[in-house]
Amino acid sequence: MSGFSLAELDAAAALVYPHMQASPLLRWPLLEQRLGFEAWVKHENHNPTGAFKVRGGLVYLQRLKQRLPDCPGVVTATRGNHGQSIALAARMVGMRAVIVVPEGNSESKNRAMQALGCELVVHGRDFDVSVEHSQHLERAEGLHRIPSFHEDLVCGVASYALEMFRAGPVLDRVYVPIGLGSGVCGVLSARDALGLDTEVVGVVSSEATCYQQSLAEGECVATATADTLADGMAVRVPNPDALAMMRSGISRIVDVNDDQVLAAMAHYFEDTHNTAEGAGAAALAAAISEQADNRGRRVGLVLTGGNVDASLFARALSA
Structure with a gap:
């Protein structure tokens, strides 16, 4: 699977908008005080099903x-x-x-x-x-x-990246959670179709690192387990087409552990009053882990979803 033209991505987006609106792209003063850099949050948790998918x-x-x-x-x-x-x-x-x-x-x-x-x-x-x-x-x-990774799925979810890149200022860096890969591949496709130089950083769980290992090895590497509370990132077996797209355009893949994810879930609620599921908070967790390097940069954070069980959310708020 190769990249997509802007016309192809816009044609897919035209199938999306009769059924939903563009999601917000917002800056939050309290969150930026915590981070120490300019952060633009793409709120896919506001979609009809509560997630980018x-x-x-x-x-x-x-x-x-x-x-x-x-x-x-x-x-x-x-x-x-x-x-x-x-x-x-x-x-x-x-x-x-x-x-x-x-x-x-x-x-x-x-x-x-x-x-x-x-x-x-x-x-x-x-x-x-x-x-x-x-x-x-x-x-x-x-x-x-229906597979979890397919060109039609990538073209569809790329619509959120088109919105993000078109609605706000030029971003220096964007953090994107990785499950099976449609989201990050959609971001890469939109960035390239728009001719931007934005750095795209993938985020995985430290308990589900198949894509991080695969990117390092240059071939698909499966893991034995994917035992993380961030269920949207709990993947053991990478998709070869997704990996190929990542290899051609992603800057790197960083990992965050469950404690970092829980803390980021709490930060989103405390600073923005938004609910983030584990994978949804992963981009924020990764940006915090690279806080010093992000100072002076304009950073995008993809809040991919807010579908979290009450018990897990309570755990995050009490951590």
């Missing part, structure tokens, strides 16, 4: 409906935000959606997906095992399987 689902399902008007339904695996995106978009186009989640998945995300009308299947110890089961259901029930 909704953009990709809207593009993917509308294009699928055009290509396969008689498709009997779709199946996908998720930790939650991708699943909500697919469930919402499938309902809009009148298509059955089967969503596979791992055991112990976020209860609030499970309920949100079911409320959008999907059939929820709980299977597997982690996300990557759920992916394998979604492949089984694809064959057994004749469903179209």
Whole structure:
């Protein structure tokens, strides 16, 4: 998968905006006092499903409906935000959606997906095992399987990056959380299509470093576990197409631990009164870890989502 032209990204964005508005790009005085540098927060937690993924689902399902008007339904695996995106978009186009989640998945995300009308299947110890089961259901029930990384998903989520780069001043650096990679690849695609020099820094959990290791090794490296409270980053097996895009344009990948993530969740609430899930707070956590180097820079922070269970959020606020 190569980069996309600005015309291609704008065409995908045109499928998004009939169903949602552009998300806010804001500076917060208290947050900047804490950080000591200029910070622009891209609030994807304000989207209809509470996360950036909704953009990709809207593009993917509308294009699928055009290509396969008689498709009997779709199946996908998720930790939650991708699943909500697919469930919402499938309902809009009148298509059955089967969503596979791992055991112990976020209860609030499970309920949100079911409320959008999907059939929820709980299977597997982690996300990557759920992916394998979604492949089984694809064959057994004749469903179209939606991967967590695909060019239509990347083009869709790139719309938030177009908004970020067009609405604000030129950013020196942007921190982007990495799960399976559609978000950071969307940012890279938008940056390159607009001809900008903004540095893009990926962020992973210290307990789920497959992309960090893969970038260092120059090839896909899977990890044995991905045991992090930041479920949106809990990926063990990297996608080769995503890695190829990262290798061509990302500056580096930094890792943050669960304690740093919890602290960043609390900082967002204390300084902006916004709720951030673990992955949503990861960019802030990474920017804080590089605080000295960020002074004097104009920094973008992608708050990718706010779908967090109450018990975990309470833990963050009491840490």
